[in-house]
Amino acid sequence: MPELPEVETVRRQLINLIRDETIARVEAPFPPIITHDLHWFQDTIKDQVIRDLDRKGKFLIFMLDRHAMIIHLRMEGRFHIKKDEPVLKHEHAIFHFASGRNLRYHDVRKFGRITLVEKDRVMHHPGIAALAPEPKHLDVNHFYRRLKHKRVAVKTALLDQRLVAGLGNIYVDETLFHAGIHPKRLTSSLTKKQVVRMVEHATHVLARAVELGGATIRSYQAITGVHGRFQNELAVHTKKDEPCPICQTPIIKIKVGGRGTYVCPKCQQ
DNA sequence: CCCGTGCCCTGGCGGC
DNA sequence: TGCCGCCAGGGCACGG
Structure with missing residues (x-):
């Protein structure tokens, strides 16, 4: 359901909450959301800082130090910023920041996907490479x-x-x-x-x-x-x-x- | 290449 | 009240 305006709204709200946060650790209670070997993903993203948040079409692109994390919310993916609250049933990825806060990806239907690529390879992501202009x-x-x-x-x-x-x-x-x-x-x-x-x-x-x-x-x-x-x-x-x-x-x-x-x-x- | 279909997934709702 | 079955749908794989 999130289309360009909803994804853009998420981008604008979220960037102010997560810019300069360091990703210390990632939990993925439902690993298929992450389109990689989970250990590789966790090791690779660890200690990278969130520098910016971009959008291409309906894709969100978290710009880190060496990598870019590309997330498509599909039908009903959303984010929440939390601290020590218990992990809910539909929170499929939890990004723990060095500050003690964490970013949670919530998606009842599990349709969303999270992909990590080197920063200069964003345009090679198949979904993004195929995108026409807005x-x-x-x-x-x-x-x-x-x-x-x-x-x-x-x-x-x-x-x-x-x-x-x-x-x-x-x-x-x-x-x-x-x-x-x-x-x-x-x-x-x-x-x-x-x-x-x-x-x-x-x-x-x-x-x-x-x-x-x-x-x-x-x-x-x-x-x-x-x-x-x-x-x-x-x-x-x-x-x-x-x-x-x-x-x-x-x-x-x-x-x-x-x-x-x-x-x-x-x-x- | 082009186009149509089915799959993924779960909560919510209609029907009985 | 409770249970069953079906629907919603973005992107992608697959087949004709």
Whole structure:
């Protein structure tokens, strides 16, 4: 669920809490979260200092001394800063700092992944290497040409991080609503004008959501006690049977590419 | 190469 | 009240 705005919110909040902390020890009660031999990971990360926290698409990148730790939160990964509290059921990695505090990675569904690479190899991480630019940095002509040559639903294309980075289920539904485009439309049938409009709305929706600290729906929460406010501005996502904010027609929920999708059947043709 | 499907995983919810 | 079965979904592996 965390998409670009939620991951960016986590990044902004977390960096102020962990910058300059030294990682003294790592516990991993559920080792598969870490995509390496656990002992190698623990030995390699030990004594490195957290210098910065970056983001590429939905990936968080902890910049250490010699290595970068790349974390994808997937559906419901989150972080908490704690001290001596007991380890909870869904805390799958605990980074103990020399200061006595620790950073805990919490993930009920265990979908998230943690990878450690040498700093100059970040761009070789397969997920990051394949990332397209975010909407605000897209070359619209190039994007339009790529869409022209595909035979997939536009929603499927917008979710494909190799075509455009940062959008997930929530922001794709919102983008397509504001652009007045039906999620099942084939990308090859879109006009240049529609693609331009779509990219503009994606850019705007993401920027506005970042401004509001992301959307808090279902389980997403950035850091303990902190809630985003973008959910108050959602036009269609999660709004089944509620009136369309433009034409009052009830919003319907359909499936597109296996994903739950909210649409105004009148505004989106 | 392109596209569709299934997998990972668990809490929550609907149905009875 | 309790239990069963199914759904949610980002990224990736796999197969046609």
